[in-house]
Amino acid sequence: MSPSPGDRVRVTHADVTDEGVLMPSSDAEHLVVKLEGGYNVGVAREDADVEVLESDAHVVGEEDGDEDDVSEIEFDDDLPTVSLISTGGTIASTVDYRTGAVTAQFDAEDVLRAVPDLAGRANYRGRVVANILSENMEPNVWQRLAGAVHEEIEAGADGVVVMHGTDTMQYSASALSFMLDTPVPVVFTGSQRSADRPSSDNVMNAVCAVEAAKADCAEVMVCMHGTPSDDYCSLHRGTRVRKNHTSRRDAFQTVGGEPLGRVDYETEAVTFADGREYAERDGVELDVAPDLEPGVELVKFTPGMDPAAFDYLDGKAGVVVEGTGLGHVHTDRIPRLGELVDEGATVVMTSQCLEGRVCDRVYDTGRDLLDAGVVEAGDTLPGTAKVKLMWALANVEDPADAMGRDLAGELTEESRPWA
Amino acid sequence: MSPSPGDRVRVTHADVTDEGVLMPSSDAEHLVVKLEGGYNVGVAREDADVEVLESDAHVVGEEDGDEDDVSEIEFDDDLPTVSLISTGGTIASTVDYRTGAVTAQFDAEDVLRAVPDLAGRANYRGRVVANILSENMEPNVWQRLAGAVHEEIEAGADGVVVMHGTDTMQYSASALSFMLDTPVPVVFTGSQRSADRPSSDNVMNAVCAVEAAKADCAEVMVCMHGTPSDDYCSLHRGTRVRKNHTSRRDAFQTVGGEPLGRVDYETEAVTFADGREYAERDGVELDVAPDLEPGVELVKFTPGMDPAAFDYLDGKAGVVVEGTGLGHVHTDRIPRLGELVDEGATVVMTSQCLEGRVCDRVYDTGRDLLDAGVVEAGDTLPGTAKVKLMWALANVEDPADAMGRDLAGELTEESRPWA
Known part of the structure; x- marks a missing residue:
């Protein structure tokens, strides 16, 4: 049986065996396999031995959630609406598109398939502004991102989560801090370890970022692990945050002060540090000034x-x-x-x-x-x-x-x- | 009475009054006054009103020490010999030359006049390699400095203290770390606050650096305040240290690990951190390889x-x-x-x-x-x-x-x- 996209496969190449779902590949010479954790691997077709384990298994993640929960997501009037905007990076690789290609939109179903723990926390809107490694971030993407955030808030989002690669997250968070007057939280998050690693931080960071996006504040923030453990995420002001370690899960730190606050992973409580000033929700009128001097x-x-x-x-x-x-x-x-x-x-x-x-x-x-x-x-x-x-x-x-x-x-x- | 170098003077310029010792000035348009703490100020002659308080008061600092202690320093066989090498910077401004000019040598008397607390800790040799602000440091000065340290150790120094401006101390300490194989400690120190400030760190840093230079180790290190208090100095490996704050007394930190050790100011004890490897005294044969590729x-x-x-x-x-x-x-x-x-x-x-x-x-x-x-x-x-x-x-x-x-x-x- 010839393997086709959507099949669950076992791929052996060199001495390595990977199991996962075969993804559509834009490149005839390579197979793309989405591993259990959501991370894609590319394997040269001619070196690979492919065994189909299950036909049309669709995408990874479905078996982790309750099929009824994720297949038809209804709008829940009691929940706030959070817009998830993807720019790429490790965390975005967990959001899967059934077409295998990057599309301009993704929906609640895609989000919950990627991170089932997000279920029940908010109504979700999804949007792809870019799909780039963050070292390739350019000022014009900051401008598009600011525009997209502005549109989402205008359309009624109660908070925005921006999924971003960690390399240049601090620069983008700074850019949006200057460009936006926001009445709701705009929360950058990312992942230092890809989803296929046992130590991945992507689920907790995404969950905490959504909780922060629902909080009573109106700041552009970065939400990332506060310690190497899975205890809480720190909330850093977008203009004060810095990636201070190449690989640690708690690489992001506020420089020149304490973080604005934190999100406790277990209790989901969002708390702000004593004496730290921050804008309250709806205290600011929405506006965007995305112009930049490139020189x-x-x-x-x-x-x-x-x-x-x-x-x-x-x-x-x-x-x-x-x-x-x-x-x-x-x-x-x-x-x-x-x-x-x-x-x-x-x-x-x-x-x-x-x-x-x-x-x-x-x-x-x-x-x-x-x-x-x-x-x-x-x-x-x-x-x-x-x-x-x-x-x-x-x-x-x-x-x-x-x-x-x-x-x-x-x-x-x-x-x-x-x- | 016309004021002349060596006089204690009161200089009034604009609304500011400074008291100190008039220094020789290479510039006819300016007066240079050494303030109580050893810090020099320059004042435009034409704007200044100068009153002589005491003729030929010589240099500031004499009255702080015991005249007998500092006027004739005898070599003490029971004490180790520490070479002090000055490159300039805030800490070096405390070492005063009676000629008012930078000379190629200074002696124990000059050292103890500048920092009386250094008395009784070592026999001192003094040497000026440069007198520059450390932002003006150049690779060729690193080469001269390495040569001077090499000569001092060859001449019998049991340890070397390098007085250096804090801006680029980490670069110079790195340079000497690569250039030198040293059997004795080579300890960089400096001052974040000039000696005329109540919060000056120069005395404690100098004392701790001398104690570190006498210790049983053979590393190129930086010795600076470990906390904002006057409790201890940290000893940082020359290649791992970084000035992480523009102005704090404890600005210097080891990046990517803990400091090698510390010098307790009160007990004068030099201790090395558990598990930190360092070379022991006389474990390495003296050598210097000062060549650098400038490009x-x-x-x-x-x-x-x-x-x-x-x-x-x-x-x-x-x-x-x-x-x-x-x-x-x-x-x-x-x-x-x-x-x-x-x-x-x-x-x-x-x-x-x-x-x-x-x-x-x-x-x-x-x-x-x-x-x-x-x-x-x-x-x-x-x-x-x-x-x-x-x-x-x-x-x-x-x-x-x-x-x-x-x-x-x-x-x-x-x-x-x-x-």
Whole structure:
């Protein structure tokens, strides 16, 4: 019997045996098998020995849920509506399309097949904005994403969950933080371990993100494991979050403060930390300002770097420097930064220390930088400062001034350089 | 009476009054006044009103110590000899030269005048390698510094303390870690707050660094406040340390592990953490390999960056990429990196996450990077990887291979990408 998409198969290739459901493949030379956990593997057809275990088994996951629960999802008036927007990444690989291709929409049935634990928590709407690895994220996708979130909220979503690869989630969360005025939570989540791994974090992260999307707040946040255990997810402000570890489940941390809150996995309680300010649900009128200035670069200064690293910056609208300490570069680089300012660029100083404020009034180098027209970004993270500058150059009258003011929780507006 | 260098003066300029000792100034338009704590301020002569409080008061600090203790320092056979090498920075500003100029040597008397608490702990030798702000540090200074440390140890020093500005201390400590085989401790220290501030950390850091330099170990380390309090200094491995805060006294942290040990300020005890490996005193034969390949650049990848940022890399011997997540860049950048490899460059991947290993075998982007000839730096910090690559290209036969091996504690040699 020739295997066809939808069949449950056992594939042996080299010394490895995989069992799962055969997916449609766009490539005649490869088989794509969706493993138990939802992770796809590609196998060269000519090297593979394929045995059909069950014909037309459809997609993985069905047997995990109650068929009646997932086959016909009715709208429940008692539940809030959460929009799930997918941009790609490891977590999105758990959402399966029966066509095997990326479609522009997915429905509640698809969502619950992927993560049955989401059942009964909300009415779901699904939407695919992109299906890319997050290292391939581009500013124009941020713009489309902001538009999609805006539309979903306008259409009545009580909260939005954005599924995103973890590599650049912090940049996208920053972008939406500046672009959106939102009356409901917009919660980014992702997965550090794919669904086929016993240690996968995708189910808990998705569940906690949906709970956060229903909470009484109105912030752009990142919801990811708060510890290596499955106890709670932390809620990080979109402009303050950073992936601080390449592989840990609790890789995401708030830099320069505590997380906004957390979602307890067992009790499903969403709590906000004492003393952390956040916008309440419906306290803000929905708006979106997705324009971005693309000509903004972030350049990291290191000892011994070639001055030619600054050559390509001519004509850029904005430059963010990741300096040392309180916000310094080699004295010899300062005239070049002054030149860029004179040419009309907004040049912004941040620190590779990541924590703490830049303060260029303490040492000579800093004062020379200020004299050259370089602007301080306070305690704004370098990556966030880049996104903010792209946004500010396209949306505010005085971008240099805006870089010293707090727009979306990215900057502590006080001058305590030694605090 | 016309004020002259060495006089204690009161200088009023604008609404500010400073009291201190007038220093010789190389600039006829400015007065330089050394304040009580040892910090120098420059004041425009024409704006300043100067009152002489005491003629020929010599230098600040004398009245703090016992004149007999500091005026004639005799060599004490019972004490170890510690060489203090100054490169500049805030901490070095406390070491005062009666000539007012930077000289190539300073002696025990100068050291004890600056930090009286150092008395009785060691016999001191002093040496100035540079007097620069550490943001102006250059690879050639690392080479001179390594040579000076080598000479001091050869001349009998039982330990070396390097006074260094905090901005780029981690880069210099990395450089000496690769350049030196040392049988004694080489301890970098600095100051986050200048000596004229009540919260200055310079005395405790200097005292703890001297105690660490006397300890039974043989590592290149950084000794800085371990907490915001004056309780202990942490000892960080030179290749693992990072300034993680712009201004806190405990800004320096070991990334990817615990510090090697600590120096208790009250008891002066130097202890090493359980399970942390370190070289013991006299276990290594003294050697120095100061050659560096200058043509090495570190480039940070961010979403939306202009591909032109890679243009200036043609002809470089080495490129360190600070990628996202497990070690990624936008797929479209990979061919360019492959081109650089084909042109003969060693191209190395690190992660802007800072913690955790890069692992390019997990996702397609990573595998494409490996296929392009990009080399993984494991859990080596990006800045350390740059310094290591400069050193490896000048000193080892197969630099690409060396980037995957541990040379100076900078890399955990195991393949546990998800650990």
